[in-house]
Amino acid sequence: xxxxxxxxxxxxxxxxxxxxxxxxxxxxxxxxxxxxxxxxxxxxxxxxxxxxxxxxxxxxxxxxxxxxxxxxxxxxxxxxxxxxxxxxxxxxxxxxxxxxxxxxxxxxxxxxxxxxxxxxxxxxxxxxxxxxxxxxxxxxxxxxxxxxxxxxxxxxxxxxxxxxxxxxxxxxxxxxxxxxxxxxxxxxxxxxxxxxxxxxxxxxxxxxxxxxxxxxxxxxxxxxxxxxxxxxxx
Amino acid sequence: xxxxxxxxxxxxxxxxxxxxxxxxxxxxxxxxxxxxxxxxxxxxxxxxxxxxxxxxxxxxxxxxxxxxxxxxxxxxxxxxxxxxxxxxxxxxxxxxxxxxxxxxxxxxxxxxxxxxxxxxxxxxxxxxxxxxxxxxxxxxxxxxxxxxxxxxxxxxxxxxxxxxxxxxxxxxxxxxxxxxxxxxxxxxxxxxxxxxxxxxxxxxxxxxxxxxxxxxxxxxxxxxxxxxxxxxxxxxxxxxxxxxxxxxxxxxxxxxxxxxxxxxxxxxxxxxxxxxxxxxxxxxxxxxxxxxxxxxxxxxxxxxxxxxxxxxxxxxxxxxxxxxxxxxxxxxxxxxxx
Numbered sequence: 001x002x003x004x005x006x007x008x009x010x011x012x013x014x015x016x017x018x019x020x021x022x023x024x025x026x027x028x029x030x031x032x033x034x035x036x037x038x039x040x041x042x043x044x045x046x047x048x049x050x051x052x053x054x055x056x057x058x059x060x061x062x063x064x065x066x067x068x069x070x071x072x073x074x075x076x077x078x079x080x081x082x083x084x085x086x087x088x089x090x091x092x093x094x095x096x097x098x099x100x101x102x103x104x105x106x107x108x109x110x111x112x113x114x115x116x117x118x119x120x121x122x123x124x125x126x127x128x129x130x131x132x133x134x135x136x137x138x139x140x141x142x143x144x145x146x147x148x149x150x151x152x153x154x155x156x157x158x159x160x161x162x163x164x165x166x167x168x169x170x171x172x173x174x175x176x177x178x179x180x181x182x183x184x185x186x187x188x189x190x191x192x193x194x195x196x197x198x199x200x201x202x203x204x205x206x207x208x209x210x211x212x213x214x215x216x217x218x219x220x221x222x223x224x225x226x227x228x229x230x231x232x233x234x
Numbered sequence: 235x236x237x238x239x240x241x242x243x244x245x246x247x248x249x250x251x252x253x254x255x256x257x258x259x260x261x262x263x264x265x266x267x268x269x270x271x272x273x274x275x276x277x278x279x280x281x282x283x284x285x286x287x288x289x290x291x292x293x294x295x296x297x298x299x300x301x302x303x304x305x306x307x308x309x310x311x312x313x314x315x316x317x318x319x320x321x322x323x324x325x326x327x328x329x330x331x332x333x334x335x336x337x338x339x340x341x342x343x344x345x346x347x348x349x350x351x352x353x354x355x356x357x358x359x360x361x362x363x364x365x366x367x368x369x370x371x372x373x374x375x376x377x378x379x380x381x382x383x384x385x386x387x388x389x390x391x392x393x394x395x396x397x398x399x400x401x402x403x404x405x406x407x408x409x410x411x412x413x414x415x416x417x418x419x420x421x422x423x424x425x426x427x428x429x430x431x432x433x434x435x436x437x438x439x440x441x442x443x444x445x446x447x448x449x450x451x452x453x454x455x456x457x458x459x460x461x462x463x464x465x466x467x468x469x470x471x472x473x474x475x476x477x478x479x480x481x482x483x484x485x486x487x488x489x490x491x492x493x494x495x496x497x498x499x500x501x502x503x504x505x506x507x508x509x510x511x512x513x514x515x516x517x518x519x520x521x522x523x524x525x526x527x528x529x530x531x532x533x534x535x536x537x538x539x540x541x542x543x544x545x546x547x548x549x550x551x552x553x554x555x556x557x558x559x560x561x562x563x564x565x566x567x568x569x570x571x572x
Binding site for chain 2: 049050053081083084085086087089090097103106107110118120121123124125126128129132136137138139140141144147151154157158161164165168169170171172176178179180183184186187188190191194195
C-alpha cells in the first residue's frame, strides 16, 4: 500500500524507510494498548533514564510504530535497552504504556527473525530463562555461565565482580530444584508453542491481519482494561 | 470445632530466587523482622521462579503463568490449613489475624513477597485473573490443565513494607527499638518495581514520592534525607549484559544520595541492592562508597534481633562507616550519662 508519508531515517542513505501502515494495528493487537492514541507529548522521553543511550527516543519509537516503520523499530537498540522501569507508563496521559509496547516489539522482533538491535540483552534473558525452564528456579551462576559461553568477551569485564560475589557466598554453585518441574516445563512448552505460532503468523506477512480491528476494549480512562490481557499474541 | 488464630499462620511467605542466592541476608533479616513484630507465616510450598524481566520481555504467557503457579500453590496450602483446622469451608474458624469475624467467605490470606521484582510480577498476575475477561479465563483454564487447579483469588500479594506503614505498626516498632539508629542519615531508595505501575503495585498515597520506607526508618530512629532519586531506575537485570549503562544509572542515584547528605542507602529490592552494591564507583578517586542496606537489616540492628554481623559480611561495600556513626553516638551518650 502506498503511503502518503515519506520517512527519512538517519543512516538510510537518503532512501525513504519502507513503511507498513498496518504495523500499528499489529502492535496494538499484541500489546493490548492503543499506540495510535499517542500525541507526542514526550513525557515518556523526558522521564526515560536510558534515553541518552537510545538510537530512537521513547516517543520516537512510538511515532515510528504509528507510521509503520516496522523494520527500523524491530531492528532498533532502543527496544532492548529499555529497562522496563515503567516511568513512561506511569506518566503517559494516553495510557499507551510504552514499556509494554517495548516488550511487544522485542517479542515481534524475535518472531520476525530480524537481526536484533542488542543481541546480548536477549542472550542474557535466554540464559536466565533456560535455568528456570530446567530447574523451576533461576540460578544466577548458571545463567551467567550460559551467557558467557555465548558472549565470552563479557567474561573479562565481569570477572572481578564474579570472583567477589563467589567469595562472599552470593553465587550458589548448585541450582535449587523444585518438585513441580513438570508444571514449569509445561508452562515453558506452551510459551514456546505460542512463540512458534506468532513467528509463523509474522513471517506469513503481518499485512494479512492488519485490517483486523484491535481485539481490545476501547473504553478509556480506567486504565485497568489492558491489565487483563492474557496471551494477547493470538 | 473451634480454632484459635494461633493455630494457623497469618500469612504465606515467598522468598524467590534472589533471596536464596545473592540476597540471603534479605531473606534472613525479613524473617527475623516479621518474627520480632509477631507476624506468623508459612513458606509457599514448592515455589518456582516468577520469571522476572526475562519473562515479560519474552512472552506474555510466561510472565503471567509462572507467578500464577505460585499463587495456585499458595491457595492450595491455605485450603489445607482449613482442612487441618476442621473447618472445611473456612467459615466457622477464627480468622487469621486481621479484620473480619470469621463469618462469610473465607478470609483472604496474603502472600508476603519481599523481592520487589517478584512482588511486581505476582501483583500483575493476580490482578489479571481478578479483572477477568475472556483472555484471563483462557489463561486460568490453561493453568488448570497444567497444575490441576485454577487460581480462585482467595490469596493476595503484599509487600512486607506495606504491613509496616500503619500508624499502629509504626508505634509498635518504636516501642520495640532497643538500639535506635539515632544520627544515621539514610536515603530511602524504592526503585521501580514497588511503585510502578502504581495502579497495580503501589501501596503509597503518592507513588511518585513514596514514604513507607522513610516512615519506617524514622520509627527506628534514623534520619531519612529528602532527595529526588527515590524512584529512579538502577538498570535492574541488565547489570551483566549492559554493565556501562547500569554503572551510569547506579552512580547517578548514589551520588544524588550522597549530595543529599545520606550516609547510607536503604533498599527493599535485591536487584537494586546488587547494582548499588556492586556497580558503585567513587565519585572522585579516594572518596568513600555509600554502604547499602536492606531496610530489614537496619530494622534488625535497631531491634537488637538476628545476626546482622553475619549478613553484613556478604555486602561488597563495607557497612562499617555507617555503623560507626551509630557507635560514635552510642559511646558519646554513655560518656554523657557516666
